[in-house]
Amino acid sequence: MAQRCDVCGKGPSVGHKISHAHNVTKRRWLVNLISMRGKISTAGTVHRLRVCTRCLKAGKVTKVL
Numbered sequence: 001m002a003q004r005c006d007v008c009g010k011g012p013s014v015g016h017k018i019s020h021a022h023n024v025t026k027r028r029w030l031v032n033l034i035s036m037r038g039k040i041s042t043a044g045t046v047h048r049l050r051v052c053t054r055c056l057k058a059g060k061v062t063k064v065l
Contacts, residue, residue, distance in 0.1 A: 003030050003031055003033065004031075004050070005031060005033065005050065005051055005052040005055060006047075006049045006050050006051060007040060007049070007051055007052070007055040007060050007061060008052065008054070008055050008060075010031050010052050010054070011031060012028045012029060012030050012031060013028070013029045014026065014027070014028055014029075015027060015029070031052050032052060032053045033050045033051065033052055033053075034050070034051055034052075034053060034056060035048070035049070035050050036048070036049055036051060036056075036061075036063055037049070037063070037064050037065075038051065038061045038062055038063050038064055039061065039062050039064055040060065040061055041059070041060055041061070041062065046064050049061065
């Protein structure tokens, strides 16, 4: 499954892991996603979402029980 936020579309970023000997290998930084049932503030319907913690903290999504 794709590591994407359903609200903002934020995905993984890529870069290099650099060792002490300066050996360079590729790596990925994944987004901190949370699976939840919630409502997006613009739409009124309840969906199962995968939301990054930044959107959750900003109040773009409200949790529904």
